[in-house]
Amino acid sequence: MNFDPEKIMQSAPGPYTMIGGRRYLYFMGTGYLGLHGHPEILKAACEGMMKYGMGSATSRRAFGNSQPILDVEAKAAQFFGKEDSFYFMTGYLSNSVIVQALDGTFDLAVADESAHYSAYDAVHLSGRPVYKFISRDPASLDAVLREQCTEGKRPLVITDGVFPVLGALAPLREYYEVLKNYPGSAMVIDDAHALGAVGPTGRGSVEQSGLPWETVNTNVQPDNGPRLFVAGTLSKAFGGFGGIVPGSKDFISHIHEVSPYFRAANPVSPGVAAGCARALELVMENPGMITQLHDNTRFVRTGLRELGIEVADTPVPIVCVVLETVEMMKKVQADLMKKGILIAYNPKYSDLGPKGGIRIAVFANHTQDMMVQLLEGFARAMKN
Amino acid sequence: MNFDPEKIMQSAPGPYTMIGGRRYLYFMGTGYLGLHGHPEILKAACEGMMKYGMGSATSRRAFGNSQPILDVEAKAAQFFGKEDSFYFMTGYLSNSVIVQALDGTFDLAVADESAHYSAYDAVHLSGRPVYKFISRDPASLDAVLREQCTEGKRPLVITDGVFPVLGALAPLREYYEVLKNYPGSAMVIDDAHALGAVGPTGRGSVEQSGLPWETVNTNVQPDNGPRLFVAGTLSKAFGGFGGIVPGSKDFISHIHEVSPYFRAANPVSPGVAAGCARALELVMENPGMITQLHDNTRFVRTGLRELGIEVADTPVPIVCVVLETVEMMKKVQADLMKKGILIAYNPKYSDLGPKGGIRIAVFANHTQDMMVQLLEGFARAMKN
Numbered sequence: 001m002n003f004d005p006e007k008i009m010q011s012a013p014g015p016y017t018m019i020g021g022r023r024y025l026y027f028m029g030t031g032y033l034g035l036h037g038h039p040e041i042l043k044a045a046c047e048g049m050m051k052y053g054m055g056s057a058t059s060r061r062a063f064g065n066s067q068p069i070l071d072v073e074a075k076a077a078q079f080f081g082k083e084d085s086f087y088f089m090t091g092y093l094s095n096s097v098i099v100q101a102l103d104g105t106f107d108l109a110v111a112d113e114s115a116h117y118s119a120y121d122a123v124h125l126s127g128r129p130v131y132k133f134i135s136r137d138p139a140s141l142d143a144v145l146r147e148q149c150t151e152g153k154r155p156l157v158i159t160d161g162v163f164p165v166l167g168a169l170a171p172l173r174e175y176y177e178v179l180k181n182y183p184g185s186a187m188v189i190d191d192a193h194a195l196g197a198v199g200p201t202g203r204g205s206v207e208q209s210g211l212p213w214e215t216v217n218t219n220v221q222p223d224n225g226p227r228l229f230v231a232g233t234l235s236k237a238f239g240g241f242g243g244i245v246p247g248s249k250d251f252i253s254h255i256h257e258v259s260p261y262f263r264a265a266n267p268v269s270p271g272v273a274a275g276c277a278r279a280l281e282l283v284m285e286n287p288g289m290i291t292q293l294h295d296n297t298r299f300v301r302t303g304l305r306e307l308g309i310e311v312a313d314t315p316v317p318i319v320c321v322v323l324e325t326v327e328m329m330k331k332v333q334a335d336l337m338k339k340g341i342l343i344a345y346n347p348k349y350s351d352l353g354p355k356g357g358i359r360i361a362v363f364a365n366h367t368q369d370m371m372v373q374l375l376e377g378f379a380r381a382m383k384n
Numbered sequence: 385m386n387f388d389p390e391k392i393m394q395s396a397p398g399p400y401t402m403i404g405g406r407r408y409l410y411f412m413g414t415g416y417l418g419l420h421g422h423p424e425i426l427k428a429a430c431e432g433m434m435k436y437g438m439g440s441a442t443s444r445r446a447f448g449n450s451q452p453i454l455d456v457e458a459k460a461a462q463f464f465g466k467e468d469s470f471y472f473m474t475g476y477l478s479n480s481v482i483v484q485a486l487d488g489t490f491d492l493a494v495a496d497e498s499a500h501y502s503a504y505d506a507v508h509l510s511g512r513p514v515y516k517f518i519s520r521d522p523a524s525l526d527a528v529l530r531e532q533c534t535e536g537k538r539p540l541v542i543t544d545g546v547f548p549v550l551g552a553l554a555p556l557r558e559y560y561e562v563l564k565n566y567p568g569s570a571m572v573i574d575d576a577h578a579l580g581a582v583g584p585t586g587r588g589s590v591e592q593s594g595l596p597w598e599t600v601n602t603n604v605q606p607d608n609g610p611r612l613f614v615a616g617t618l619s620k621a622f623g624g625f626g627g628i629v630p631g632s633k634d635f636i637s638h639i640h641e642v643s644p645y646f647r648a649a650n651p652v653s654p655g656v657a658a659g660c661a662r663a664l665e666l667v668m669e670n671p672g673m674i675t676q677l678h679d680n681t682r683f684v685r686t687g688l689r690e691l692g693i694e695v696a697d698t699p700v701p702i703v704c705v706v707l708e709t710v711e712m713m714k715k716v717q718a719d720l721m722k723k724g725i726l727i728a729y730n731p732k733y734s735d736l737g738p739k740g741g742i743r744i745a746v747f748a749n750h751t752q753d754m755m756v757q758l759l760e761g762f763a764r765a766m767k768n
Contacts, residue, residue, distance in 0.1 A: 053396020
């Protein structure tokens, strides 16, 4: 198909990104730690590619395991403070990995109406009834559960931890309280946009919300509260590619037994895996990256607020700005683009209102000067 | 997790493959053209990786298109004689891409009982009723359709084109005849093991069966026969990674509109894409590869038959051998392994009988000497 040549990406995404022949100051996408073009990661990826080839061409049941895949799983386990992890071909299937592993332990699914497509795919695939609740509304969740969880039916609640355009955190604590009333309940959090980016040590929205991390992705049923599960990806903050589910040894072994992605699919291309293993090491060697991302996020949010723009007060590096009119948002986006600064205006997205919204992605390696350019561009565009 | 170190793959899969510290003559996996470690492919992959980074960290709706992805799509279109194609993160989702694109055009799904997990995922996800028919049995398909397709209900039939362990071809012509009785019917063929390997020019089981290729993956409804759809992968014969669906311009545009894998997922890692683009070029520059694969397949099948072993007479590079007893098959596998030759004994697989079977994968770059070693090893193991 012919895509607009002015929109073709010509470099790794990063603070500066080549698009359509032009070098842009880039505040888009999901590479929150700014790692997708990191030379050490790319070097590791190439070395892995040269040694192990394009793929194993067989599943992991037999000879399809290679060291880069195992390295990613070991290092992700270390980063997340879990015993093991499962690394697979795409983050899109992360929710499915978990929901498949929970088969037989829930009777119905209840999903945030704005949850990601992949969350809906995962629960629809389970064959259980699927209900929706109003996005980020614990009272709505409560009402749906009251109505549907008759006769001790065990609900599986699924939600994004961080919504991809709005950047809002799901009210996980409130959901947790609601779910205490439903024995055997489970909460599955698609934390694609939060892992590596949100929470004091980058463990995502569960860490941010103060819920117990220890029982996440285990076979343990807490005495007083729902089971917690987190689905992740290495394609966003971590600068890599592929889905990741860290968890207890038992839980990961169970996934190996039941997941067709383990038994009947190729593992990730080994060069990509080698790059991801190095990326996870880099993040662990430099925990300051995550702190810097939080500082940058605060800087941009504060700066926008000083311009009189209403911005939510969250530590999420996705900053959503809804201005008075659609025209105003389009103008700001276009003006900034002319000045070589890219932000997104999304006219429509599941988690946005009727006007849509501007989405600004903050990276750990955006410098203060870059962020000042963004804020000044914003100020100029809104004045004219 | 701790995997058996003797089973860890330490090189690209190819005629010789390093596993657990030992170099094996390798007749396993799915790399039928022997390309996963081809130096030109790996060079292209590394160059792509260095230029475009680990991933676009954004979907293809906005700036997530890069030249390597577009190159793969153009070259796959060329190889398959189609106007366009859609390249996405994993072949596992290939059936889903097609079934999603057909939403609203079928009322129920009928699947070969031994079809791949991913075929079942695709039809279950559609939310339509799913029925099974006896594997490779047109009469069983006919019976199920007669029973279920009341009131003009339009069936979608889904099957593997080539079964992964048995190596059998689905009787597509017979299905096609059956489906002529059902207006609006569709047949979806998971041709993962056949594309690039089976058929005079490598277009897979549709080409092999002599069914009309022109209407495959188009929006055209043939006057007299079902619509035909083929789901593919670049991870097997083509020596690459990721799912591929070639098709008409209209059909691919429709996929762009409806597929969440286009709109809400990262495209394939660009280095991997660059490698795949080179792989497709190589196959087109050297059509002799495919002929060689067919010759090698005939050589191995004939050789086994000369040893008194019953082997199906098909051009599929997956040779399945079922010996008298499980013990005998285990012994042959173990004896060959001791001699440094790897074949698989699968005790259990959806397309196999109760004894399981030996699976031999033939590659285009297995030399005659290598195949003779395999056959001699077989002869020795069966004698002792």
